[in-house]
Amino acid sequence: MKSMWKALVVAAAVSMFTAGTALAGYTFNVTGVTVGMSCPGDAYYDGGDDSVTVEPYFDWCTLKVTCTPLGTAIWGWYADVFILADDTIVKGIAMKGTNNTWFYTVGQTYDCLTLKGAYTNIGDTDAYGTDVGLGMDTSTMGWVANAISLKVGVCWAACLAQVFFDKGAKGTLDEVLPAAGQKMLLER
Amino acid sequence: MNLRRLYVLIAGAVAGILLLATAFYLGRHAGTPVQPAAALPALQPAAVPAPPAAAPEATPATAPARRGAGEASSRDRREPVPPPGPADLARIRALLHSGKVDPKLLRREFWRLTKTTDPEALAILKEAMASPVPQHRALAAMALGAGAFPEATALLRALLQDPLPEVVCAAVRALGELDPAVLRQWGLPALDAGGLPTAVQAEVLMALARHGDEVAIERAMAAAVDATDTGLVTALLERMTGVSADVAVPMLQAVIAAPQGTADLRAQAFDALSDVSSPEAAALLLQYTTQQASVADRRQAAEALSSIPEAALSSRQVCDAATAETDVSTRVSLYDAMRSLATPDPAVLLPVLQAEQDPQAQAAALLTAGTLVGMGRADAAMQSWFDTDAVQSLEEMALSSSLSRESRLRALGGLRNAGTPAAQAAVARLAQCGDPLIQSLAARPLPSRPR
Numbered sequence: 001m002k003s004m005w006k007a008l009v010v011a012a013a014v015s016m017f018t019a020g021t022a023l024a025g026y027t028f029n030v031t032g033v034t035v036g037m038s039c040p041g042d043a044y045y046d047g048g049d050d051s052v053t054v055e056p057y058f059d060w061c062t063l064k065v066t067c068t069p070l071g072t073a074i075w076g077w078y079a080d081v082f083i084l085a086d087d088t089i090v091k092g093i094a095m096k097g098t099n100n101t102w103f104y105t106v107g108q109t110y111d112c113l114t115l116k117g118a119y120t121n122i123g124d125t126d127a128y129g130t131d132v133g134l135g136m137d138t139s140t141m142g143w144v145a146n147a148i149s150l151k152v153g154v155c156w157a158a159c160l161a162q163v164f165f166d167k168g169a170k171g172t173l174d175e176v177l178p179a180a181g182q183k184m185l186l187e188r
Numbered sequence: 189m190n191l192r193r194l195y196v197l198i199a200g201a202v203a204g205i206l207l208l209a210t211a212f213y214l215g216r217h218a219g220t221p222v223q224p225a226a227a228l229p230a231l232q233p234a235a236v237p238a239p240p241a242a243a244p245e246a247t248p249a250t251a252p253a254r255r256g257a258g259e260a261s262s263r264d265r266r267e268p269v270p271p272p273g274p275a276d277l278a279r280i281r282a283l284l285h286s287g288k289v290d291p292k293l294l295r296r297e298f299w300r301l302t303k304t305t306d307p308e309a310l311a312i313l314k315e316a317m318a319s320p321v322p323q324h325r326a327l328a329a330m331a332l333g334a335g336a337f338p339e340a341t342a343l344l345r346a347l348l349q350d351p352l353p354e355v356v357c358a359a360v361r362a363l364g365e366l367d368p369a370v371l372r373q374w375g376l377p378a379l380d381a382g383g384l385p386t387a388v389q390a391e392v393l394m395a396l397a398r399h400g401d402e403v404a405i406e407r408a409m410a411a412a413v414d415a416t417d418t419g420l421v422t423a424l425l426e427r428m429t430g431v432s433a434d435v436a437v438p439m440l441q442a443v444i445a446a447p448q449g450t451a452d453l454r455a456q457a458f459d460a461l462s463d464v465s466s467p468e469a470a471a472l473l474l475q476y477t478t479q480q481a482s483v484a485d486r487r488q489a490a491e492a493l494s495s496i497p498e499a500a501l502s503s504r505q506v507c508d509a510a511t512a513e514t515d516v517s518t519r520v521s522l523y524d525a526m527r528s529l530a531t532p533d534p535a536v537l538l539p540v541l542q543a544e545q546d547p548q549a550q551a552a553a554l555l556t557a558g559t560l561v562g563m564g565r566a567d568a569a570m571q572s573w574f575d576t577d578a579v580q581s582l583e584e585m586a587l588s589s590s591l592s593r594e595s596r597l598r599a600l601g602g603l604r605n606a607g608t609p610a611a612q613a614a615v616a617r618l619a620q621c622g623d624p625l626i627q628s629l630a631a632r633p634l635p636s637r638p639r
Contacts (some may be wrong), residue, residue: 026497026528031266036497038528039605040563045266057635058562059601060555062495062528066463069430074266077295077330087632089597091524092495096463098429099361100330104292110629111597116459118426124292141624146594151426 032071033079036064038091049127051082054107059089067101075101080125083107083134093134095120102153108135117150124154271304281312289323298327302335310337317347325350326358333362341367348374353385360388364395372396376403390423398430405435412439415446418453425456433466440464441472444485455488462492467500474501477518478509486513490521496528503533507540516549523552527559534560534567542573551585551595551602554578558602558611575610579603583614586626593625600626604634 028035028043033052035043041056041063054063065081081103083093089111097103097119105117106125115134123133136145272280280297288294298316301309316328329347332340344366347359363371375392378384384392393411396404411420421443428436443449443457458476461469473496476489490509493499506529510522523544526537537560544553560566561574585591585599600618603611618630 038495038497038524039559047266050266055635058559058605059634060524060527060559060598060605062497062524064463064495064497066429074268076269076299078292087629087635089601089629094495096429099358100334102291102295110632113594121292137628138625 029068029070032068032074033081034064034066034068034071036066038062046082049080049082049125051080051106051125051127053082053084055084056088056090060091061088062092062094063090064094064096065103066096067098067103069100072098072100078102078104080127081105081107082125083109085109085112086137092116105134106132108137110136111138112136112145114147115145115149116147117153120150120153122150122153269300269303272300272306272309274308276300277306277308277312281315284312284316284319284324287321289321291323294323294327298331299334301331305336305338309335310339313337314343317343322352322355325352325355329355329358329362333365341370345370345374353387356385356388357391360391360395364398368396368399368401372401372404379407386417386419386423390420390427394424394427394431397435398432400432400435409439409442412442413446415443415449415453418450421449421453422456425453425460428460428463433464433468436464437461437466437468437472440469444476451484454485458485458488458492462495470496470499470501474505474509477522478512483515483518486515486518487521490518490525494521494524494528496525498530499525499528500530501525503529503531503536507536510540511543516546519544519546519549520552523549523556527556532560532565534565534570538567538570538573547585547588547591548595550581551591551598554582554585555598555602555605558582558604558606561611562605562607571608574606575608579606579608579610579614582611583618586618586630587621587623596626597629600629604630607634 026037026040028037030043030052031045035052035054037043037054037056039056039058039061041054041058041061043052043054045051046053052065054065056063063083067075067079071079077100079097079101081095083090083105084107086108087110090109090113092114093109093112093116095103095105095115095117097117099119101119103117103120104125105120105122106128112134124130125132280301283293283297301313313328313331316324316331319325319328325347329344332344332347337343341363344359344363348356348363350356350359360371360375363374371392375396379389379392393404393408397408408424411417411424415421424439425443428440431439440457440461444454446453449457458473461473470493473489473493477486477493481489490513493501503526506522506526510519510526513519513522523541526532526541537556541553541557544550557566557570557574557578561571566574582599582602586596586603588596591599600615603615603618615630618626621627621630
């Protein structure tokens with residue numbers, strides 16, 4: 001009996017050690033919306049603003065948000081996504097909505113290198129409206145994102161322009177804001 | 189005596205496995221709110237959110253008010269949407285006839301129609317089908333496909349004759365979900381007859397391919413191999429969602445390998461490959477970073493590879509690719525890919541990370557080392573080297589005026605991610621450095637990491 005307890009203690013110790021180090025799962029299924037991260041972080045449904053909130057814990061993560069059929073069943077034909085990365089550098093955000101479920105996204109990063117969206121709108125979330133979009137703190141220092149590409153998506157109220165681009169580029173961006181169903185591709 | 193010992197060993201092993209499984213589950217789902225249904229707090233009707241009364245009137249447009257990292261305002265379960273009542277149906281009808289074309293509002297309200305089989309809802313959808321506004325007709329098609337209306341198939345067949353390709357595409361998708369046999373009966377002869385708009389051709393092929401229709405898969409593959417009809421191949425690539433990996437991977441491989449294919453098409457194919465969750469897709473991307481591909485293709489493939497969370501590749505394979513690579517940008521992406529490997533092997537990665545000489549690539553290599561240290565995936569050798577050698581190099585890089593903004597932020601990121609006392613001390617020094625780009629980030633702590 002003593003030996004069995006010894007075996008249990010050893011097994012428990014091994015298990016706890018494994019749980020502590022096996023922070024391997026960086027893919028979350030949040031109400032049918034899949035959030036893949038290349039580093040530790042969290043993704044969860046936030047009832048406060050009715051959004052899928054994505055929060056990386058490390059700098060230089062790549063965030064990929066996609067929608068499964070379950071997501072369409074739960075969210076319907078759109079889902080609001082909040083990128084909560086005020087204090088982190090995000091390497092890339094890829095928001096890939098579907099024909100069935102479009103994403104509407106809002107949030108803030110310290111810096112973001114690339115933004116790719118398909119069936120994705122910037123701004124116009126239910127909780128924050130059309131004046132609030134996706135931000136980048138370093139834009140106040142004049143920095144801009146390296147590349148932004150939106151396929152089938154709309155930038156609402158130039159909120160993306162204001163925060164991802166400097167003022168010089170904003171004028172250009174306003175002229176090419178696409179309507180739904182059109183493609184916007186801006187490379188810098 | 190032996191039997192008793194055997195019993196003890198078996199009991200211990202079973203208990204160990206159970207504990208291991210529990211711990212693994214808890215580790216994997218840490219941070220995912222799993223609450224028993226009974227314990228859930230009362231919810232506001234989230235599915236039909238209130239108008240954005242709290243939306244700031246700020247002009248110019250800006251980011252949302254700062255929310256403390258790790259402080260969600262509430263973590264609830266999203267409540268299912270109740271079926272629309274008579275008042276809801278009246279409101280939706282009024283919206284339909286108001287002439288408003290707010291895509292989000294329309295999507296919200298039309299989706300609600302799929303939650304009922306009330307004849308009134310069907311009547312509204314029939315009115316939407318006759319609307320001069322194309323969005324109304326397309327949303328009616330979506331609702332017919334997603335709902336449980338007995339006449340749906342016949343109505344969708346009628347929408348296949350719509351003059352606008354966007355509406356026909358919506359009807360094709362809906363029919364593909366509702367009754368693929370009916371779609372096949374209409375779609376394949378229509379493709380043979382010719383004259384279908386490109387988007388509709390792609391929609392038919394991929395809607396049927398999702399159901400494993402061999403004829404459709406063969407046709408889509410033929411278009412990919414040929415790659416001369418750029419419009420059709422682009423339209424096919426845009427509709428890859430939901431197609432099984434054993435169809436998607438060969439098709440994307442065909443697009444990349446097509447002699448007639450353009451660089452833009454290959455870039456789309458690389459990007460689409462990173463969305464296919466299969467080891468074959470990751471292996472194919474790695475293959476294109478190592479074989480005699482053009483620099484542009486290698487960069488695209490490596491960048492796509494680095495965006496795959498938990499890529500199922502061996503550390504040795506990625507290291508070999510990085511060692512052989514002469515292009516700095518591609519090497520940077522390969523170092524990024526090392527961070528997101530499902531099972532990184534620090535013993536294999538360390539010599540490659542240490543050997544990097546180019547300053548830009550070195551910033552990426554050291555960022556990866558720091559991140560692995562912070563993630564608890566470094567071994568003792570990597571951890572020790574990081575603290576004794578890499579920390580100082582990263583601090584110098586973060587302040588170097590000869591490096592790009594990206595490389596300097598990578599260097600700072602490496603220190604922040606590592607979180608060791610030596611790295612934290614370096615970050616504290618950088619917080620006083622006077623360079624706004626580095627200083628302001630160094631002064632902010634990373635979000636808490638629940639472990």
